Amino acid sequence: MDKLIFIVDDEPSILKLLSHWVKNQWQYKVKTFENGNDVIDHLPEEPDLILLDIMLPDIDGNEVLKRVKAYNKDIPVIMLSAQGNVGVAMESIRLGAFDYFPKPIDKNRLEPAIKNALKNYELQKKIHDLEAEVQKEYSFENIISADNKMQKVFKMITKVLDNDITVLIHGESGTGKELIARAIHYNGKRKDRPFVVVNSASIPRELLESELFGHEKGAFTGAHQRKIGKFELANGGTIFLDEIGEMEMSLQAKILRVIQQREFERVGGNEIIKTDVRIISATNRNLSEAVEQKEFREDLYYRLNSFPINVPPLRERRGDIVILIDHFLKTFNEKLGRNIKGVNKSALKLMYDYDWPGNVRELENTVERCMILCEGDNIDIETLPAHIKDSSGTSNLIYGGPLFSDTMPIIPFEKLKEEAIKHALKVTEGNIVDAAKKLNVGRATLYRLMEKYEISSKKN
Numbered sequence: 236m237d238k239l240i241f242i243v244d245d246e247p248s249i250l251k252l253l254s255h256w257v258k259n260q261w262q263y264k265v266k267t268f269e270n271g272n273d274v275i276d277h278l279p280e281e282p283d284l285i286l287l288d289i290m291l292p293d294i295d296g297n298e299v300l301k302r303v304k305a306y307n308k309d310i311p312v313i314m315l316s317a318q319g320n321v322g323v324a325m326e327s328i329r330l331g332a333f334d335y336f337p338k339p340i341d342k343n344r345l346e347p348a349i350k351n352a353l354k355n356y357e358l359q360k361k362i363h364d365l366e367a368e369v370q371k372e373y374s375f376e377n378i379i380s381a382d383n384k385m386q387k388v389f390k391m392i393t394k395v396l397d398n399d400i401t402v403l404i405h406g407e408s409g410t411g412k413e414l415i416a417r418a419i420h421y422n423g424k425r426k427d428r429p430f431v432v433v434n435s436a437s438i439p440r441e442l443l444e445s446e447l448f449g450h451e452k453g454a455f456t457g458a459h460q461r462k463i464g465k466f467e468l469a470n471g472g473t474i475f476l477d478e479i480g481e482m483e484m485s486l487q488a489k490i491l492r493v494i495q496q497r498e499f500e501r502v503g504g505n506e507i508i509k510t511d512v513r514i515i516s517a518t519n520r521n522l523s524e525a526v527e528q529k530e531f532r533e534d535l536y537y538r539l540n541s542f543p544i545n546v547p548p549l550r551e552r553r554g555d556i557v558i559l560i561d562h563f564l565k566t567f568n569e570k571l572g573r574n575i576k577g578v579n580k581s582a583l584k585l586m587y588d589y590d591w592p593g594n595v596r597e598l599e600n601t602v603e604r605c606m607i608l609c610e611g612d613n614i615d616i617e618t619l620p621a622h623i624k625d626s627s628g629t630s631n632l633i634y635g636g637p638l639f640s641d642t643m644p645i646i647p648f649e650k651l652k653e654e655a656i657k658h659a660l661k662v663t664e665g666n667i668v669d670a671a672k673k674l675n676v677g678r679a680t681l682y683r684l685m686e687k688y689e690i691s692s693k694k695n
Contacts, residue, residue, distance in 0.1 A: 238353055239264045239281070243274045243299070244288040244315065249338070253286060256342060261349070271299040278306045284352050289316040289323060297323075297330055304331045309359040311352035315340065379562045382552035388415070391544050396423040401494065403479075403539045404517040406546030408672055409594030412517040413477060415546065420473040425513060428472030431465045436478035436668050436678075444486055445502050454503025466499060466510050473513040479539065480520035480531060481668070481678055487532045490514075494538050514539070520677055530679045549591040549598065556587050559595060563602040575606050578614040585616065589623050653688045656681070665692045 240263050242253045250267045258265040266282070268274040271294040274285065285303060289296035300312055311333040316323060324335040333352045336345060380386070395402055396419060404412045413432065420430045438446050445454075449464030465474055476482075482490070493499050498509050516539050525531035549556065560583070564575055578586065591597050605618040616624060655674060663669040671681045685692065 237264065238283040239266065240349070241266050241268065241274055241277070241282040241285045241287075243268045243271065243285065243291070243296075245269050245290070245292050246288075249288070249315075253340075256345070257286075257349070261346060263349075270294075271296065274299060275302050275306075278303065278310075281307075282310060283356055284349060285310065285312045287312050287314055289314055289318065289327070297327055300327060300330050300332060309356060311356050313345075313348060313352060379559055380552065380555050381558055382547075382555050384547045384552055385555070388544060388546060391542075392419055392422075395419060395542055399513045401513075401539055401541045402515045402544060403522075403542070404515065404544045404546060406517070406519065407548045407592075407594055408519050409596030410546040410548055411595050412519075412546060413475065415544065416473075416475045416515045416517065419515060420475075420513075425472050429469050430473050430475065431469035432475045432477060433465050434477045436481040436672070440483055443482070444489070447486070448489065448499050448501055450502035451504040454501070458503065461501070464501065466493060466512060467508060469512045470510050471512070473515055476514065476516040478518060479516040480518040480522055480525055481671075483679075484530075484532060487535045491532065491535045491538060494535075519672065519675065525677055528680065530677050549594045553587060556591070556598065557583070559598055560586065560602055563599050564606070567603050567606050571603075571606060573606055573609075574612070575609055575614060576612045578605075579616075582614055582616045582619055585619060585623055652684065653690070656684055656688065656690055660690065660692060667692055 240257050242250060242257065242265060244250050244253070244267075247269075250269070254265050254267055257263050266277065266280070268277070269292075271291045274287075287296050287299060287303075291299070296314060296316075300314070303310055303312055308331065312331070314324070314327040314332045314335045315338060316335070317338040324337075327335050333355070334348045336348070380389075392415065402416075402419065404415055406412050417430060420426060433443075433447060435443060445458075445462060445464065447464050447466055449462045449467055450458050452458060452460050476490070489499065493510065493512075494514060497511065498507050500507060522531050522536050522540070526533045526536050549559075560578060564577065567573065568575055586598075586601075593600075601620060601623070602614075604620070605614045608618040609615075656670070659670040659674050663673065667678055667681060671678045674681065676684075684690075
């Protein structure tokens with residue numbers, strides 16, 4: 236094996252015996268030292284494990300342990316001692332030693348301890364590599380944009396990285412609100428702590444409270460054991476409350492308590508649980524209007540909206556369309572094993588003029604679809620979806636034609652709302668959440684209007 240193990244002991248016979256076991260029998264690389272200062276000087280060689288005697292001629296082994304941990308807290312250190320003193324052993328463990336062995340050393344116990352220490356260190360290195368990749372993925376450089384409006388968004392983000400002010404990200408579906416939330420977390424002071432996502436619209440209303448705050452065993456039918464909620468899991472880090480505008484009023488009050496008092500209780504429990512968590516939320520609704528309609532708590536709105544960030548839709552930053560297409564081409568060429576060079580002029584013109592109601596997410600999905608269908612080196616009009624080919628610039632289309640024409644009779648506004656709801660429910664196959672999103676209203680508003688117009692949620 237290519238693992239490097241440092242052995243530190245001032246007794247030549249012990250060094251010779253341990254070196255024989257580690258190098259010749261267990262097949263690891265070995266470097267030996269007879270004092271503490273020498274091993275500290277060689278730490279830049281990055282050993283995978285250190286076998287360290289407590290009694291050394293120059294400095295105490297526990298002092299060496301402290302310096303090793305200061306250099307790299309993850310390097311495993313197994314302490315060795317002829318003293319057989321429990322207090323000494325406990326002090327070593329407290330300082331971060333992986334294990335402790337009295338002399339004479341039991342070879343049959345030492346070998347598995349070394350294997351476990353090396354395995355644990357390898358896992359720690361993989362975790363650090365993954366954390367580095369995550370932080371790289373959510374760096375500002377990976378939020379693709381050259382538009383001035385988005386540059387203002389980036390400037391706003393930099394203002395909140397090193398403080399815990401509550402952030403509310405406003406923007407249409409598909410604009411990348413979660414990506415911005417992750418960029419705030421992974422570039423801020425909590426980057427080494429958890430980032431936990433809760434989508435208020437995708438979790439059934441009756442389960443959302445348990446998802447957020449956890450529950451105790453027996454709290455309700457099916458609660459067979461205690462469950463830890465998202466706020467507990469996010470302790471020390473960030474919780475991202477997506478689609479916060481879809482949350483019911485009763486839960487909004489409990490979120491307000493967490494913000495104000497930094498505490499909550501599990502469902503069915505009495506224990507007060509303290510939490511240190513940063514809250515970032517997002518919505519595609521106009522929450523100020525929801526407050527006026529008594530569908531969102533005014534006090535919660537002002538607490539969440541302490542630092543608003545508005546993400547413009549793609550149609551308001553058309554210069555980014557070409558940049559994003561180029562980015563997605565590179566991404567999907569690698570993912571799909573293709574070598575698509577670009578988009579021809581006529582197809583690019585249609586894509587540029589299209590309004591992209593699904594924003595960046597829709598553009599990404601469209602590019603991937605086109606690349607799968609593309610048979611040449613460039614995406615052409617034939618590979619574009621029909622609704623993009625049939626569109627003309629930014630004109631609004633409905634049922635395949637213009638929304639209004641000069642020869643049409645004037646339709647009462649109430650009738651337009653009724654027909655829009657019926658159409659949304661038909662397109663979404665009766666999915667209330669999706670229909671509300673497409674209509675840009677809250678679920679409560681949609682339920683109220685459906686009741687008013689006597690519309691069923693069943694497929695129409």
